Amino acid sequence: MRRFFGFRSAPAFAIPPDVASDDVPPSCPRCGVSLVEDARYERYRVCSACGAHLAIGSRRRIAALVDEGSFRETDAKLFSADPLSFTDDAPYRLRLDEQRRVTGQADALITGTAGLHGHKIVLAALDFAFMGGSMGLVVGEKLVRAAELARERRIPLLSIVASGGARMQEGMYSLLQMAKTAAAIQRLHAAGVPYVSVLTHPTTGGVFASFASLGDVIVAEPGALIGFAGPRVVEHFLGRPLPPGSHSAEFLLEHGMIDAIVPRAELPATLGTLLRHYTRSDARHDGPGYELREPAAIGHD
Amino acid sequence: MIDVAEHSAVAATPTAWDRVKLARHSERPHFLDYLEALTTDWVELHGDRAFGDDRALIGGLATFDGQTVMVLGHQKGNDTKENIARNFGMARPEGYRKAERLMRHAEKFGFPLITFIDTPGAEPGIGSEERGQGTAIAESLLTMADLGVPSVAVVIGEGGSGGALAIGVADRLLMLENTIYAVASPEACAAILWKDAGRAAEAAETMRITAADLAAFGIIDEVVPEASPAHERPKDAIQGTGAALARHLRELTAEFPPHDAGAIERLRAARYERFRRIGAWREAEPTTRHSDEGGISAPRNGRSGEPRESAQRSG
Numbered sequence: 154m155r156r157f158f159g160f161r162s163a164p165a166f167a168i169p170p171d172v173a174s175d176d177v178p179p180s181c182p183r184c185g186v187s188l189v190e191d192a193r194y195e196r197y198r199v200c201s202a203c204g205a206h207l208a209i210g211s212r213r214r215i216a217a218l219v220d221e222g223s224f225r226e227t228d229a230k231l232f233s234a235d236p237l238s239f240t241d242d243a244p245y246r247l248r249l250d251e252q253r254r255v256t257g258q259a260d261a262l263i264t265g266t267a268g269l270h271g272h273k274i275v276l277a278a279l280d281f282a283f284m285g286g287s288m289g290l291v292v293g294e295k296l297v298r299a300a301e302l303a304r305e306r307r308i309p310l311l312s313i314v315a316s317g318g319a320r321m322q323e324g325m326y327s328l329l330q331m332a333k334t335a336a337a338i339q340r341l342h343a344a345g346v347p348y349v350s351v352l353t354h355p356t357t358g359g360v361f362a363s364f365a366s367l368g369d370v371i372v373a374e375p376g377a378l379i380g381f382a383g384p385r386v387v388e389h390f391l392g393r394p395l396p397p398g399s400h401s402a403e404f405l406l407e408h409g410m411i412d413a414i415v416p417r418a419e420l421p422a423t424l425g426t427l428l429r430h431y432t433r434s435d436a437r438h439d440g441p442g443y444e445l446r447e448p449a450a451i452g453h454d
Numbered sequence: 455m456i457d458v459a460e461h462s463a464v465a466a467t468p469t470a471w472d473r474v475k476l477a478r479h480s481e482r483p484h485f486l487d488y489l490e491a492l493t494t495d496w497v498e499l500h501g502d503r504a505f506g507d508d509r510a511l512i513g514g515l516a517t518f519d520g521q522t523v524m525v526l527g528h529q530k531g532n533d534t535k536e537n538i539a540r541n542f543g544m545a546r547p548e549g550y551r552k553a554e555r556l557m558r559h560a561e562k563f564g565f566p567l568i569t570f571i572d573t574p575g576a577e578p579g580i581g582s583e584e585r586g587q588g589t590a591i592a593e594s595l596l597t598m599a600d601l602g603v604p605s606v607a608v609v610i611g612e613g614g615s616g617g618a619l620a621i622g623v624a625d626r627l628l629m630l631e632n633t634i635y636a637v638a639s640p641e642a643c644a645a646i647l648w649k650d651a652g653r654a655a656e657a658a659e660t661m662r663i664t665a666a667d668l669a670a671f672g673i674i675d676e677v678v679p680e681a682s683p684a685h686e687r688p689k690d691a692i693q694g695t696g697a698a699l700a701r702h703l704r705e706l707t708a709e710f711p712p713h714d715a716g717a718i719e720r721l722r723a724a725r726y727e728r729f730r731r732i733g734a735w736r737e738a739e740p741t742t743r744h745s746d747e748g749g750i751s752a753p754r755n756g757r758s759g760e761p762r763e764s765a766q767r768s769g
Contacts, residue, residue, distance in 0.1 A: 232736040236671070237662050241647040259739075290733040297730065319615075319637045321646055324661050325673055326733045328637040331616060332623045333729040335592060336599035340726070343600070359637070362576075362616045366592035381588035381616075382578030386642070390578045399580055410586045 181205055197417045206354065206374050206417055210256075211263045211280035214313060218421055219276065223268035228298055231291050232259050237324050245322040248284070256283045260291040261316070264299040266308070270425030272432065275303040278313040279360070286316035288360050289323035293330025296364060300337035300348075309347040309428060314365045317383065318358015331363035338367045347431040349424065352402065352411065357383045370427060371411045372420075373402035379411075468632070471655035473664045474640055476632035477611050481685040483692055485512070485527030485570040488610065491689070492696040493518045493525065499556055501548075505585060508549030510541040510573070511621070513556040518568065519700040521707075524560035524603075526553050526621050527570030530611070543612075544577040547590035550620050554590075554597045564712035566703055567598075567605040569621040574639060576617030591620045598623035599725065602718045604706035606699055608678070609633045609665075625725055626702040627673070629665035630691060631680040635673075636663040673732055675702070 179188040184203035188194040193201045196217050198209035209217075215224055232249075239245040253259060261283035267276050277299045279286040288296075296312070303310035319327040341348050350368030352361075354377040362381050365371075373379060380387070380400035388394055398404055405411045415423045468476070476482070489496060493516035501507040513526035528545065531537030545553075560567050576587055598605065598621065607624035613635030629635060638646065640654035643661055647653075662668070665677045678698050684691035710721040 230738055232739065234734040234736050236734055237660075239660065241660065290735050294733075294735060321637060321643055321661075324637055325635060325663070325668060325671070328615065328619055329673065329729060329732055331592075331619055332595050332599060333732075335595035336623070336726050336729055339596045339600045342596075359616055361588040362591040363595060364592070366586075366589040367596055380583050381576065381591070382583070386578050387580065387583075391580070396580065399583060404583075408584045408586070410589055 182207070193418060199417050204375065204416070206376055208281060208315075208354070209417075210282055211258075211278035211313070211315075215263065215265075215267070215276065215278055217417070218313075218424075219267035219269050219274075220271065224265050224276070225267070226263065226265040227302065228264055228295050230259055231295055233289055233291050233323070235322075236290065236326050237322070239322040239324070241322070248322070252283050256280060258283055260289070260295070261286050262288075262292040262295045264295045266302070269311070269421060269428060272425065272428040273306075273308045274428070275299050275306075275308050275310045276313075277310070279316050281315035281317075281355075284320060286314070286360070287318060287320035287327070288316060288330050288334075288363075289320035289327045290330065292320075293327075293333050296330075296334050297337040300334075300341050300364075303348075304341050304344045304346055307344070307346055309349065309431060310341060311349050311351065311424065312364060312368070313351040313353060314356045314360055315353045316356060316358070316360035316365075318360055328359065331359045334364035335367060338364050342367075342369075347428075349427060351415075351420065352379050353377050355379070355383075357381065357400075370413075372413045372415045372423070373405065373411050375402060375414050375416055377402040379405055469655070470634075470658040470661075470664050470667075471640070473632050474634055474654075474658050476683050476685075477634045479683070479685045480532070482611055483684055483688040484532065485529045485572060485610065487688065488570055488692050488695060489516065489525060489527070491692045492699070493523075495522075496525075499559070500552075502551035502555060504548065504551060506546075506548045508541075508545050508552055509539055510543050510577075511545035511549030511553055513553060515565070519696075519703065522563075522565050523703075524556055524565045524567045525570070526556060526567070527610075528573040528618075528621075530572055541577060543573045544575060545573065545617055545620075546577050546579075546582050547585040547587045550576070550587075550590035550594040553621055554594045557594075557597050557601055561602045564603060566603050566707060566712065567601065567624070568699060568703070569605070569607040569624065571607055571609045571613050571618045571622055571635075572611035573614045573617050574612055575614035576620070591616050594620040595623055599729070600722060602722065603712050604703065604710050604721060606702045606706070608695055608699060609635050609674075610684075610695065612639075614639060623725075623729070625706055625721065625728070626675045628676045628678055628695075628698055628702070629668065629674050630678045630684060630695065631665055632683055633665055634658070634663040635665075635668055636661055671732075 181200040183205040186202040191201045193199045198207045235246050262279050264277045277296050348368050350365050350371045352373040356379045378400050384395050402414050495517040498514035512529050516525050528543045529540050530543035531540045605624040606626045607622045609629040615638050640658040641651040643657040644653040645651045668674045669677050678694050680691055710717040
């Protein structure tokens with residue numbers, strides 16, 4: 154995981170992977186309190202004692218966010234074609250196989266449709282467990298397809314980001330996904346369809362500097378590490394450690410870069426309220442409102 | 455390894471690392487050298503109207519090939535003093551916000567856009583984070599992707615990551631022969647992949663960052679040849695670049711006249727399609743068992759490993 158821009162260098166942000174709790178009784182890495190039988194931890198991967206937001210897999214995150222049973226996955230079988238035939242210490246293809254086996258996913262982004270407080274949404278969630286949530290061709294293409302679906306159906310797009318940035322193993326193709334996703338979000342803006350971006354720990358590099366920063370509304374989770382350059386890059390550049398608290402959600406809020414910090418457990422209610430506003434907005438425009446379609450009628454399952 | 459910074463006689467086929475050193479050569483012509491030689495009537499337009507004026511990313515109006523164009527470019531210094539003033543060509547958020555402002559300006563008046571890319575990358579400092587480097591780059595990408603005038607970008611030195619792409623979302627993308635364009639610098643790639651920046655030369659090879667590589671991928675439209683490295687024959691490099699820019703711009707303005715609303719909508723659609731078409735993926739579970747390949751040998755040809763179902767090919 155260290156290969157993605159070194160977000161582990163700041164101990165305050167060191168967060169363990171979202172492992173099944175069968176092997177070791179989990180305890181909070183921040184306050185040390187046991188997380189056994191912690192209901193907030195079970196549902197949200199948030200420590201009840203100190204409020205630390207721990208790593209959460211994207212499927213668990215989606216389940217904790219959307220209306221029960223409403224999620225319909227799209228483009229689940231889009232796989233990297235390894236465009237550079239890349240090898241570093243091991244062939245990229247083998248690494249992808251390994252990541253697929255460990256995560257049970259084709260690549261780092263899960264997309265689909267869902268209901269949220271009764272509103273239809275198109276959802277795109279990056280999973281940090283899959284190669285640090287890095288964006289290569291598959292992530293870029295799936296994000297664009299999700300944005301196009303949102304535009305065509307006039308359904309709000311919600312993206313949830315956890316990413317170290319571009320995927321080195323796909324070289325310039327990865328960089329170009331920044332342009333491609335930004336272009337797709339622009340089409341969404343031009344069509345008057347809402348886009349809400351949720352930034353979680355960590356959000357850095359090419360993902361932060363493209364679609365993640367282009368939401369009509371941008372919210373972040375408390376304590377999330379967020380920045381264009383990861384802390385290690387900045388430390389290398391400056392030749393000294395980062396000032397405490399830079400590259401955090403709170404730092405971005407203070408400097409006017411995001412709209413709000415929303416705790417994970419409050420996100421469904423906050424988003425539900427936002428969506429209600431945008432539903433009213435759309436009623437003043439041409440085209441169908443968001444509530445005209447059944448969630449189950451959308452999707453490829 | 456040949457040190458091309460000191461030896462003008464480069465091996466017949468320069469390595470990727472040779473190209474990196476040529477691309478960074480301090481005597482290589484920089485943006486303002488091209489501007490001075492290729493345009494007239496230059497009026498620099500300063501400032502982002504919010505915070506400051508970035509000296510590493512500059513722009514303005516000029517006459518090129520008989521018409522007014524908006525020109526943007528990263529500017530490196532020719533000596534240490536100027537490099538400090540130019541922040542070594544590393545733009546800050548106010549630079550990208552100025553670029554975005556000038557793109558909109560070009561759109562308003564129907565002036566085509568030409569950009570010159572030459573940066574190690576966007577500046578990663580604390581001040582840049584405070585002022586929203588990620589947001590500024592993202593918004594520049596979005597604006598350029600949607601711009602209602604034709605655009606041509608040319609990499610004249612280093613194409614460094616998002617800081618380069620922010621002014622590179624063009625209808626045509628050109629690179630001089632001895633330039634590079636990469637998702638991260640070879641040093642950063644080596645640090646990320648092997649935790650050893652000293653393996654930059656190896657990373658340069660692996661990352662496929664040369665003009666020839668990217669032309670083969672269909673990511674760029676043309677390689678502007680350098681019969682001799684640009685720092686040895688700067689006039690040739692500049693004139694060759696000017697001729698290529700003029701040709702592409704004429705083609706674009708003929709096909710998409712800036713004041714024809716219908717043509718501009720086609721231009722936007724064509725640009726979006728251009729970026730959607732680059733790259734390949736598989737639409738089904740990979741069936742190849744890597745154990746059949748001995749478990750280690752990936753195909754060396756970037757075109758092999760054909761996706762079984764996808765029209766999305768480089769091209």
